[in-house]
Amino acid sequence: MTVIHLTLKIWRQTGPESKGSFKTYESGPLATAMSFLEMLDVLNERLILSGEEPVAFDHDCREGICGMCGAVINGKAHGPEKKTTLCQLHMRHFRDGDTLVIEPFRSRAFKLVKDLIVDRSAFDAIIAEGGYISVNTGGAPDANAIPVPAFTAEQALDAAECIGCGACVAACPNGSAMLFVGAKISHLSLLPQGQPERSKRALALVKKMDALGFGNCGNEQYCEKACPKGISISNIARLNREFMKAAFCSVEE
Amino acid sequence: MQLDHRIPSGPLTEKWDRFRFETKLINPANKRKFEIIVVGAGLAGASASATLGELGYNVKTFCIQDSPRRGHSIAAQGGINAAKNYQNDGDSVWRLFYDTIKGGDFRAREANVYRLAQISNQIIDQCVAQGVPFAREYGGLLANRSFGGAQVSRTFYARGQTGQQLLLGAYSAMMRQVKAGKVTLHPRSEMMDLVVINGQARGIVTRNLITGAIESYAADAVVLATGGYGNAYYLSTNAMASNVTATWRAYKRGAAFANPCFVQIHPTCIPVHGTYQSKLTLMSESLRNDARVWVPARPGDKRPPAEIPEPERDYYLEKKYPSFGNLVPRDVASRNAKEQCDQGKGVGDTGLAVYLDFSEAINRLGEAAIRRKYGNLFHMYEKITGQDPVKEPMTIYPAVHYTMGGLWVDYHLMSTVPGLFVLGEANFSDHGANRLGASALMQGLADGYFVLPATISSHFAESALLPINTSHPAFTEAMDTTKGRIQRLLSINGTRTPDEFHRELGLLLWDHCGMARNEAGLTLALGRLPKLKKRFWQDLKVTGNGADLNQTLERAGRVADFIEFAEVMILDALSRQESCGCHFREESQTGEHEAKRMDDTYSHVSAWEYQGEAQTPKLHKEPLVFENIQLSQRSYK
Numbered sequence: 001m002t003v004i005h006l007t008l009k010i011w012r013q014t015g016p017e018s019k020g021s022f023k024t025y026e027s028g029p030l031a032t033a034m035s036f037l038e039m040l041d042v043l044n045e046r047l048i049l050s051g052e053e054p055v056a057f058d059h060d061c062r063e064g065i066c067g068m069c070g071a072v073i074n075g076k077a078h079g080p081e082k083k084t085t086l087c088q089l090h091m092r093h094f095r096d097g098d099t100l101v102i103e104p105f106r107s108r109a110f111k112l113v114k115d116l117i118v119d120r121s122a123f124d125a126i127i128a129e130g131g132y133i134s135v136n137t138g139g140a141p142d143a144n145a146i147p148v149p150a151f152t153a154e155q156a157l158d159a160a161e162c163i164g165c166g167a168c169v170a171a172c173p174n175g176s177a178m179l180f181v182g183a184k185i186s187h188l189s190l191l192p193q194g195q196p197e198r199s200k201r202a203l204a205l206v207k208k209m210d211a212l213g214f215g216n217c218g219n220e221q222y223c224e225k226a227c228p229k230g231i232s233i234s235n236i237a238r239l240n241r242e243f244m245k246a247a248f249c250s251v252e253e
Numbered sequence: 254m255q256l257d258h259r260i261p262s263g264p265l266t267e268k269w270d271r272f273r274f275e276t277k278l279i280n281p282a283n284k285r286k287f288e289i290i291v292v293g294a295g296l297a298g299a300s301a302s303a304t305l306g307e308l309g310y311n312v313k314t315f316c317i318q319d320s321p322r323r324g325h326s327i328a329a330q331g332g333i334n335a336a337k338n339y340q341n342d343g344d345s346v347w348r349l350f351y352d353t354i355k356g357g358d359f360r361a362r363e364a365n366v367y368r369l370a371q372i373s374n375q376i377i378d379q380c381v382a383q384g385v386p387f388a389r390e391y392g393g394l395l396a397n398r399s400f401g402g403a404q405v406s407r408t409f410y411a412r413g414q415t416g417q418q419l420l421l422g423a424y425s426a427m428m429r430q431v432k433a434g435k436v437t438l439h440p441r442s443e444m445m446d447l448v449v450i451n452g453q454a455r456g457i458v459t460r461n462l463i464t465g466a467i468e469s470y471a472a473d474a475v476v477l478a479t480g481g482y483g484n485a486y487y488l489s490t491n492a493m494a495s496n497v498t499a500t501w502r503a504y505k506r507g508a509a510f511a512n513p514c515f516v517q518i519h520p521t522c523i524p525v526h527g528t529y530q531s532k533l534t535l536m537s538e539s540l541r542n543d544a545r546v547w548v549p550a551r552p553g554d555k556r557p558p559a560e561i562p563e564p565e566r567d568y569y570l571e572k573k574y575p576s577f578g579n580l581v582p583r584d585v586a587s588r589n590a591k592e593q594c595d596q597g598k599g600v601g602d603t604g605l606a607v608y609l610d611f612s613e614a615i616n617r618l619g620e621a622a623i624r625r626k627y628g629n630l631f632h633m634y635e636k637i638t639g640q641d642p643v644k645e646p647m648t649i650y651p652a653v654h655y656t657m658g659g660l661w662v663d664y665h666l667m668s669t670v671p672g673l674f675v676l677g678e679a680n681f682s683d684h685g686a687n688r689l690g691a692s693a694l695m696q697g698l699a700d701g702y703f704v705l706p707a708t709i710s711s712h713f714a715e716s717a718l719l720p721i722n723t724s725h726p727a728f729t730e731a732m733d734t735t736k737g738r739i740q741r742l743l744s745i746n747g748t749r750t751p752d753e754f755h756r757e758l759g760l761l762l763w764d765h766c767g768m769a770r771n772e773a774g775l776t777l778a779l780g781r782l783p784k785l786k787k788r789f790w791q792d793l794k795v796t797g798n799g800a801d802l803n804q805t806l807e808r809a810g811r812v813a814d815f816i817e818f819a820e821v822m823i824l825d826a827l828s829r830q831e832s833c834g835c836h837f838r839e840e841s842q843t844g845e846h847e848a849k850r851m852d853d854t855y856s857h858v859s860a861w862e863y864q865g866e867a868q869t870p871k872l873h874k875e876p877l878v879f880e881n882i883q884l885s886q887r888s889y890k
């Protein structure tokens with residue numbers, strides 16, 4: 001078993017209104033097979049026993065799929081590895097003696113809750129505006145009634161893989177949510193089932209995104225690089241097309 | 254306590270229709286007058302919330318995570334079953350029904366399982382209409398794969414993230430009702446107690462996980478969809494927040510707990526690698542479609558896999574079970590892996606692993622085809638282990654995965670507390686003693702989209718519900734109890750963290766109430782529990798305070814409940830002296846070491862009733878009656 005030692009500079013802040021600051025901790029020995037969150041677990045166990053409040057951080061599945069975890073490590077959302085959530089980042093990617101600066105996902109639209117935890121409910125608010133196909137339960141036609149080319153289904157799934165983690169927003173200098181919204185718009189507008197509400201959906205989601213304080217896309221592509229699911233920036237181009245088409249051609253309000 | 258299953262009379266195939274015809278309906282204008290609390294926003298809770306909202310009810314939905322899109326269902330990988338027979342390979346509603354009953358080793362109700370198989374097809378239709386991007390054939394029709402315990406191809410999937418896509422479908426349907434004002438969301442809330450008034454479930458007490466505030470909510474019915482209790486074992490494939498708290502509190506308020514010892518141990522998980530480990534990662538069973546399980550034929554053979562020639566490998570599943578081969582049900586595959594490792598044939602650093610090898614399929618279908626099918630699982634495996642499964646076989650070992658046991662419910666999905674309904678993994682209903690792969694997603698969505706919305710109206714139509722609100726003394730009492738408990742946890746100020754106790758409990762259960770159980774081991778574990786509980790309440794350390802976001806406190810509360818719950822689980826395992834499905838009592842096996850059921854004595858559901866603090870719970874039995882199928886000793890040879 002290979003073991004490394006790290007210096008951790010972690011953002012500590014007791015609540016949204018209080019003033020936060022970095023606090024430095026020595027990690028102690030860490031097995032390289034450990035995940036990043038297990039490293040925080042080990043630190044937290046030690047803090048609890050010493051009577052200090054452990055570092056609050058969000059997590060649940062620890063498999064890279066629920067989108068709950070996330071922090072900025074040395075300036076990178078979800079850390080240095082490509083297409084990797086924080087929970088799937090392992091200590092073997094760090095070197096003995098490294099210093100890690102660990103901060104929350106900061107953005108105007110994500111209020112800080114505590115330590116590394118932020119409030120991402122703005123994403124749910126965007127989806128509520130129309131990130132769905134309006135069908136009630138019951139009465140759906142047979143699932144094979146409308147064939148969907150395999151390629152189209154794959155493309156829709158590429159976009160639908162977004163886990164709603166918010167790394168794209170944290171990585172963007174403008175705090176834009178275009179990658180998240182682009183992924184949802186792409187997923188639904190590519191599928192035949194998504195056609196009836198296509199224009200309405202694009203207009204509604206963009207409107208809500210703007211209202212919630214997310215910034216504009218400056219085409220800097222930091223979002224794509226930070227995205228743990230490899231959501232492509234081409235989804236933003238599709239969102240722009242969908243929005244333009246809807247804004248200029250749609251007869252719907 | 255009376256266990257009335259309320260199964261409609263008449264032929265099996267007509268029961269669900271008959272129920273829907275005979276049930277009293279609520280007219281649409283009146284639905285607006287009913288308030289429903291749904292605890293949980295996984296597949297079961299989200300689908301129920303969406304559908305109840307569409308029908309016109311007023312719904313409040315609670316979950317632990319910051320967003321309802323993150324419920325543990327999101328992690329399901331492999332797929333969801335349905336009896337569509339799109340592959341024309343001989344599937345039918347009857348076959349899915351039969352496979353599920355047989356897979357569960359004949360310990361589930363015929364009527365419930367038949368209904369599940371009937372509804373399965375509607376689920377797929379519904380999900381496709383919502384935009385769930387299932388895998389397709391080149392002609393544009395839906396693709397299927399096969400899963401353990403079945404000889405037909407009936408599993409629908411979206412790469413290795415079927416649960417995610419299904420949950421996002423249910424979540425977005427629910428968000429549409431949020432927009433419509435029919436569903437109100439309460440994320441980052443944990444249910445701490447159930448409020449029962451005049452014998453009916455009328456509300457809940459929650460802790461707001463951000464502010465720490467203890468809050469209460471009243472309603473006309475309460476729906477629990479809070480998932481399974483696999484985390485009792487500390488290490489499991491479940492998400493970190495999965496807990497028994499909600500169902501345990503309901504149990505203490507009068508809901509019977511059924512078959513708590515039925516815990517599924519999944520054969521294909523990434524092996525344990527260190528004491529700091531926080532969870533185990535599943536590698537979907539769908540991999541067994543294209544991978545072969547093997548160990549070195551000679552015990553103690555430590556050569557790397559590539560250096561072990563074919564004749565010196567033991568493909569033990571193919572050898573032992575020629576007709577199902579690598580696709581035997583989970584309990585069989587898990588037990589066999591343990592048996593191989595116990596014989597010293599295990600691989601890897603710890604010797605607690607077997608190989609899952611793709612090389613034959615890669616030679617046959619090409620690397621690209623295999624990567625297309627399992628790409629994200631390979632990616633996940635490589636992330637965790639640093640090894641590429643295309644280059645060398647995966648190593649896998651069984652891990653706690655799913656709990657068939659849960660709160661007892663009748664055909665209406667109502668528990669023994671009137672007005673308390675239980676859906677998804679939280680109930681015990683459809684999987685008997687072992688769940689087949691791809692059937693939990695099916696059950697969660699059947700319960701939420703189709704069953705509960707039909708049965709809850711009969712409850713409203715038939716019961717006299719007095720108007721109440723949260724100023725009722727029962728709410729005050731439940732809130733005070735919750736506050737007192739939290740205060741107690743905070744004031745111990747001992748020397749051990751909640752996780753330390755949790756790990757200790759987990760190990761005890763894994764050793765004595767895991768893949769194989771016997772009377773001596775179970776008795777020993779049962780004897781240790783009171784001491785563990787006592788130490789927990791004397792030596793626990795929780796930092797911070799209650800009026801704040803406090804994750805240590807959250808964990809402490811859940812561990813306390815797991816410790817109490819473990820007692821019922823072990824009692825259940827002790828009282829069932831037969832082997833069935835996942836429950837392998839060493840005392841009851843065939844000459845070939847297969848599970849031996851004892852149908853004359855144990856063809857029943859065991860339902861445990863709470864009798865008060867420090868009292869042994871009372872066992873009730875619901876006999877299982879099989880009118881449509883012949884019980885047989887399960888054989889996958």
Ligand SMILES: Cc1cc2nc3c(=O)[nH]c(=O)nc-3n(C[C@H](O)[C@H](O)[C@H](O)COP(=O)(O)OP(=O)(O)OC[C@H]3O[C@@H](n4cnc5c(N)ncnc54)[C@H](O)[C@@H]3O)c2cc1C
Pocket residue numbers: 292293294295296297298315316317318321323324325326327328329330331332333415416442443444445478479480481490491492495496498499535537654655676677678679690691692693694695697
């Ligand atoms: C890794 C993995 C892979 C799987 N793959 C498959 C598969 O391929 N096919 C298949 O059919 N099944 C699979 N399963 C099983 C299946 O995913 C689950 O059984 C199913 O999703 C459970 O759904 P649920 O809605 O009942 O509960 P969950 O999805 O667990 O949701 C529980 C909900 O309740 C909430 N909750 C819990 N406790 C409380 C509380 N005290 N207060 C408030 N809220 C609470 C949670 O926040 C959450 O929203 C898999 C399971 C795992 C672990």
Ligand code: SF4
Pocket residue numbers: 161162163164165166167168169179180183223226227228229230231
């Ligand atoms: S687009 Fe990528 S980074 Fe943004 S929320 Fe989705 S998964 Fe996370």
Ligand code: FES
Pocket residue numbers: 058059060061062063064065066067068069070085086087088
């Ligand atoms: S904890 Fe679920 S994605 Fe990291």
